Amino acid sequence: MSLLEIKNLSVNFSILNGSVKAVDDISLNIGAGETVAIVGESGSGKSQTVLAALGLLAENGVASGSVKFEGQELIGLERKKLNQIRGNQISMVFQDPMTSLNPCMRISDQMTEVLTLHKGMSKSEALLESVRMLDAGRLPDAKQVITRFPHELSGGMRQRVMIAIALSTEPKILIADEPTTALDVTVQAQMLELFKGLTKDFGTALILITHDLGVVAGIADRMMVMYAGRLVEKGTVDELFYSPHHPYTFGLLHSTPHVDNPEMRLEPIDGLPPSLENLPSGCAFNPRCEFKLDRCLVEAPPLIKSANGRSNACFYKGELVKRRKAGE
Amino acid sequence: MFRFIIKRLGIAIPTLLILIVFSFTLMHSAPGGPFTSERPLPPQVLANIEAKYGLDQPFYKQVTNYIVGIVTKGDFGPSFKYKDRTVNDIIAQGFPVTLKYGIWSFIIAVSVGISLGIVAAIKHNSIIDYFAVGFSIGAQVLPNFVMAPILVIIFTLWLGWLPGGGWNGGQWQYLIMPIIALSTSYMASIARIMRSSMLEVLNSNYIRTAKAKGLSNRQIIFKHALKPALLPVITYLGPAFVGMITGSVVIDMYFSTGGIGQMFVNSALNRDYSVIMGITILIGVLTIAFNLVVDILYAWIDPKIRY
Amino acid sequence: MVIRSKKIAQMAENLAAHEMGESHSLWADARRRFFKNKAAVISLVVLTLIVAFAFLAPYFTKWSNEEIDWAILGSVAEDGKPSFARGHYFGADPLGRDLFARVAQGTQISLMVGFVGAFIAVIVGTLYGAIAGYFGGRIDNIMMRIVDILMSIPYMFVLILLLVVFGRSIFMLFVGLGLISWLDMSRIVRGQTMVLKNKEFVEAAIAGGSTKFTIIVRHIIPNLVGIVIVYASLLVPAMILTESFISFLGLGVQEPNTSWGALISEGAGTVLYGTLWQLLFPLAFFVAGLFSFFFIGDGLRDALDPKDR
Numbered sequence: 001m002s003l004l005e006i007k008n009l010s011v012n013f014s015i016l017n018g019s020v021k022a023v024d025d026i027s028l029n030i031g032a033g034e035t036v037a038i039v040g041e042s043g044s045g046k047s048q049t050v051l052a053a054l055g056l057l058a059e060n061g062v063a064s065g066s067v068k069f070e071g072q073e074l075i076g077l078e079r080k081k082l083n084q085i086r087g088n089q090i091s092m093v094f095q096d097p098m099t100s101l102n103p104c105m106r107i108s109d110q111m112t113e114v115l116t117l118h119k120g121m122s123k124s125e126a127l128l129e130s131v132r133m134l135d136a137g138r139l140p141d142a143k144q145v146i147t148r149f150p151h152e153l154s155g156g157m158r159q160r161v162m163i164a165i166a167l168s169t170e171p172k173i174l175i176a177d178e179p180t181t182a183l184d185v186t187v188q189a190q191m192l193e194l195f196k197g198l199t200k201d202f203g204t205a206l207i208l209i210t211h212d213l214g215v216v217a218g219i220a221d222r223m224m225v226m227y228a229g230r231l232v233e234k235g236t237v238d239e240l241f242y243s244p245h246h247p248y249t250f251g252l253l254h255s256t257p258h259v260d261n262p263e264m265r266l267e268p269i270d271g272l273p274p275s276l277e278n279l280p281s282g283c284a285f286n287p288r289c290e291f292k293l294d295r296c297l298v299e300a301p302p303l304i305k306s307a308n309g310r311s312n313a314c315f316y317k318g319e320l321v322k323r324r325k326a327g328e
Numbered sequence: 329m330f331r332f333i334i335k336r337l338g339i340a341i342p343t344l345l346i347l348i349v350f351s352f353t354l355m356h357s358a359p360g361g362p363f364t365s366e367r368p369l370p371p372q373v374l375a376n377i378e379a380k381y382g383l384d385q386p387f388y389k390q391v392t393n394y395i396v397g398i399v400t401k402g403d404f405g406p407s408f409k410y411k412d413r414t415v416n417d418i419i420a421q422g423f424p425v426t427l428k429y430g431i432w433s434f435i436i437a438v439s440v441g442i443s444l445g446i447v448a449a450i451k452h453n454s455i456i457d458y459f460a461v462g463f464s465i466g467a468q469v470l471p472n473f474v475m476a477p478i479l480v481i482i483f484t485l486w487l488g489w490l491p492g493g494g495w496n497g498g499q500w501q502y503l504i505m506p507i508i509a510l511s512t513s514y515m516a517s518i519a520r521i522m523r524s525s526m527l528e529v530l531n532s533n534y535i536r537t538a539k540a541k542g543l544s545n546r547q548i549i550f551k552h553a554l555k556p557a558l559l560p561v562i563t564y565l566g567p568a569f570v571g572m573i574t575g576s577v578v579i580d581m582y583f584s585t586g587g588i589g590q591m592f593v594n595s596a597l598n599r600d601y602s603v604i605m606g607i608t609i610l611i612g613v614l615t616i617a618f619n620l621v622v623d624i625l626y627a628w629i630d631p632k633i634r635y
Numbered sequence: 636m637v638i639r640s641k642k643i644a645q646m647a648e649n650l651a652a653h654e655m656g657e658s659h660s661l662w663a664d665a666r667r668r669f670f671k672n673k674a675a676v677i678s679l680v681v682l683t684l685i686v687a688f689a690f691l692a693p694y695f696t697k698w699s700n701e702e703i704d705w706a707i708l709g710s711v712a713e714d715g716k717p718s719f720a721r722g723h724y725f726g727a728d729p730l731g732r733d734l735f736a737r738v739a740q741g742t743q744i745s746l747m748v749g750f751v752g753a754f755i756a757v758i759v760g761t762l763y764g765a766i767a768g769y770f771g772g773r774i775d776n777i778m779m780r781i782v783d784i785l786m787s788i789p790y791m792f793v794l795i796l797l798l799v800v801f802g803r804s805i806f807m808l809f810v811g812l813g814l815i816s817w818l819d820m821s822r823i824v825r826g827q828t829m830v831l832k833n834k835e836f837v838e839a840a841i842a843g844g845s846t847k848f849t850i851i852v853r854h855i856i857p858n859l860v861g862i863v864i865v866y867a868s869l870l871v872p873a874m875i876l877t878e879s880f881i882s883f884l885g886l887g888v889q890e891p892n893t894s895w896g897a898l899i900s901e902g903a904g905t906v907l908y909g910t911l912w913q914l915l916f917p918l919a920f921f922v923a924g925l926f927s928f929f930f931i932g933d934g935l936r937d938a939l940d941p942k943d944r
Contacts (some may be wrong), residue, residue: 016579056539058531079545087542094540099533104555104631113551114541149631165541343784354800448882469925471876473883473896477903485907492907574791574880581884593884594791596799604799605715608792614821615789 002029003205004053004090004173009065009075011045011052011229020276022048022061026228031173035199035206037216037237039252040226041273046209047242048154049226050175054086055079069173091166095178101150108122108146111165118169133164136201137194142160156187160194167198174199177208180215192218213256217241225249228274228284231303235310245312247291250320291316334490336623340616345395347612348605352391355601381406382534403608409598415606418591423610426576426587428498429506437511437518444515445522449530450549450556460519467516472575476582477507493583506579514568521560529557555629562626566619573611640649646940665861669936675934678927689742697722698741701891707731712908717916726912728898729905737789737893738916740831744888745875745895745924746809752874753867755813760820761863765851767821768828779825782818790815791877795886808881812874820866824859839911863937868935871872872928879921895921 013022023045030036038046052063053074067074069085086092094100102110110128111133112126112277121129127146134142150158159179166174180188196219199206208220216237218222224234225248231247244250251269271288274280280287283296295315303313339431350533378384397403404415448460470478483505496502518596529535538552580589588607595603627633648782670676704723707714708731715727717734725734767778794811801807831837832855840850879886879896883903888894895917902914 054540056536083544085543086540092537092540094533094537096533100356100537102538102552102556106631113543114545118542153630162537174555224579284338327507339783340787343787346784347788347793351796458879468929469922471880473880473899473903474918474921477899477906477918480903480906481911481914485909570789574789577791578880578883592795593886596795596886599799603784604796608789608796611789611792617786621786 001035002031003070003071004028004030004207005066005068006049006053007066007068009049009052011057011062011068012049012064013058014060015060015277022229022276023052023063025065026226026231027232028224028234030173030205031275033199033205035158035208035220036223036286037208037220039210039213039216039223041211043276044226046226047177050207050209054090054092054175056086056092075252077146084102085116088169088183089171090173090175091169091171092223093113093159093162093166093174093176093179093266096182097155097162098182100162101158103150105149105259106146107148107150107153107161110175111146111161111168114165114169116145129168130164130294134159136167137161137164139241140163140262154185156191159183159187161192163191163194167202170202171204173205173207175209177209178211179208181210181214188215195219199272212253213241218229225252228279230284230300231311231313232285233310233312233314235308239308239310243312244320245306246314247289247316247320248285251288251290282315290319291320332627333624336620340620344609344612344616348395348398348609349391350482351605351608352367352394355605356390358544383410395582397608405608407600408602409428409595409600414601415602418603419606419610421584421589422580422588422591423496425495425585426580426589429571429579429585429587430576432503432513433507433514434569436507437514437568438561438570439566440511441515441518442558445561446521446549446554446557448519448523450545452527453551457523460523464516464520464523467513469577470528471513472509472584475512476505476578479505479509493585495583495585495587498535502583502585506583506585508574508581510575514572518561519570521564522557525560526553526557529553534554559626559630560628562622562629565625566615566622569618569622573614582613636798640894643802646865646936649940669934672937674930675760675938678930682745682927682931685920687745689739689746690814692739693736695733696733698736700732700736700893702733703731703732705731712910716912717912722899725916726910728901728913729910731842734898734913734916737898738763738920741893741895741898741917742920742924744805744892745878745921748805748812749875749879751809751926751939752812752816752878754869755809756816756820756874757863758817760817761814761824761856761859763817764821764824764826765828765855765859768825769832769847769851769855771829777824782821785815786818791880794877794881795884798821798881798886803886805888805892808878809886812877816870816874820863820870823862823866827859827862828855831858865932865936865939868928868932872932875925875928884924893900895924 006026009026010021012019012021019140021106026045026049028036028038028049038049040046047311048057051057052061053067055063055074055077057063059229063075063094069090072085074082076087076161096159101107108130110129111130112121112123115121115129116123119126131142131146139145139160141155145153145157145161151163153161160184179195180191181324183191192215195206195208198204206219208215208264210216220237221242222235223237225232225246226238227248233244233249234239240249241253244253248269254269255266269288274284274287280297282298283289283292283300286292286296289296293315299315301313301315303311305311375384382390385393394405397405402416404419407413407415407418413487442459444463448457451457469474480492483490490501490505494502524596531555535553538548577588577589579591580591581586581593584590588610591603592607594600595607641730704715704721704727707721707727707746711727711729711731714721715723715731717724717726723733723735725738728734728737734806763778763782767775794815797811797814798807803857837850839855840854867893875895878894881901882894882896883900885900887895888897896918899914899921902910902912
């Protein structure tokens, strides 16, 4: 049995005139200790998927479908029981460490509260444990840092604090939503090392949400690619990187620089992701797709399973090769 | 902290001096002295009176004497109209009255306003939220001088429950209408500020973090959201305080409480300059002191402000 | 007022972030947005009716605002009730004067106080703020410190002091209101100017050799119009409120002139004799007038705020 099982999850937001579907029929499994990456551009629904799973959607959002943690259904679970799971069994690290810590509370209070709440520690035990976690997060001078307020720390330090808070309850799953996006490039690498090291040490499963394929390559076992709220392709990182089946995955890979192949031309995907309020008919990717068929304009391709646990939602079955534009 | 207070006082004291000198100059430049009346006094008598009040001395000396008197002895000088009473006597008589219902009004406006704002934000788009919004919009056009007569119509004229004015040693029946009239519009403003800032905080990233930690609603609101959401309300407390002090003049007049505001207006109508000045300076000191308290409170809640 | 200042500060931020577009389409767009706002449009209609009443009402009654109806003088509480037969549509005031004519007169004066007070604020506040913001440095520091000091003084008391010393007259009331009304305006304008002076078109004017005064008057001030209009539209009701407050105390507008505040004061004073109409008619105009101004101000702010465009 997998640790977390998301099945046919959809998220709808009611807006001024009607509603938009931010997540459309997503399914995902994650086993203990595994690292799964969810990849997509902003607005592709990757964050909303995990927020829905933890009951953290904005006021106007509604989730339908099923999210099971160790067999326990989370969607529609009463608040009290949900609170015993989130922050305890499943923790989350958010994108922007600048705004994700409470500006009016000391780091110590923000760290110890999860331990006193979920682990029943006393205030002083929790404080000791928090310092230990900060040390584990390789934050220099933890005893000093813990007495400060968030605005006195740098972005990297804050993100280390966020990670320390998330891991301090020894959760079974850690969800990291673009954990490195808001940080300096130099800090990003350190942070990824930290994730890799800590999840391994604690045996924690990691769901990593990112738009950066470079991050995925370094850390994830499996990945799933989302576009306009739908899952377009999933599989192991190795397979998807070496032979993508979906034109969008293919496009993403060609627009990402490779360290081992610096000569490669970068070819960005033309156009912009569609607005969720008026999606194109058929496959949502068709306006930007180089390989589109007539069928793609009228019919959305279903997600079809293939060998090795791979899935792909595309009608085009040919080989994906970059076509040179005329004149090049 | 100590340096912060000193720095604030460094601004407050010159402000106060400017206020004193300004009012004193204004008073001095009034066409016709304070003792000009319909029946002109004989020059000899006038000279005697002026000598008694020190008005024959050069202007700068009068100002310095006045300020020295206030600073060293807390003495605002004699009343110009009531021969045997000092300004201090008059203030000592009226101030406790205004203070009593003023403090109650302030406490009620702040506590009810904040609670209403919080509840409205938590129960966003519920009936109580609509009520809070409607109340805060409506109360904009219900300043104290509109509230007071409306309350009298309802509670005195129609229901006959409460006396239409007077003080009677500050018994509760005499307190209710002054307090409601004075506090309503500020209560509404505070509720409105609290509601919108609470909504903003509840939608913030760090509250999402708190939810993700598995904290209960109660912990989220009181431990995480309340402090940052209170900051805009605290900023508003200074202006609200000034507004309520000013409004107390209307309350004192309309309900004939015998408070300091009634004395102020009567002195204004009688041109009793020393009383007007004394009260103005007292209000100035109170305002400045209160603003200092607000600044300290703000700095205490917002860790970004270091002194 | 404070809440509104905060919203205006927000608008100023949005304006600063927004690049100046074509001014023609900007205004057309603002107008369209304003007329889509139901509360603002209704308020505009109500306000127009109030203004029309203030100036046309005297032609519809046989009573003037000063004439005493001797027939009812001794028995205003019974015979002074609103009545078409006697020609007192709103009833009579405690002195037997026609309230309909008095309310029209009071409306005129209250509106005048509101507009003149706001006008002074616009002129003084805009110039003061623009100069402080444009020159910056020491000048700015001193000028703004003065504003800080003036703002921390309980102005209502100083205003009353002023009225007592120099006599109670409409002129002194204007002077007093003018003295305090521009403070907030100058702060807002200063902030906006500091943003504007770093924009390209000002640099171009400097490079073109324009004098500082010309730059302020020709280039800075025209770009402040939006925020000044919005703030001024909220100052009008604020001025009316202040005037009403002072007149309620009997220290503002003096007989035979009157204003909303003075009429409410008169009506409030006689409430216990049961002559409710003396309070309710002026109060209705006061409430309707203030509401209209507030909603129009909000509508203008939403229309001119570039944020959700």
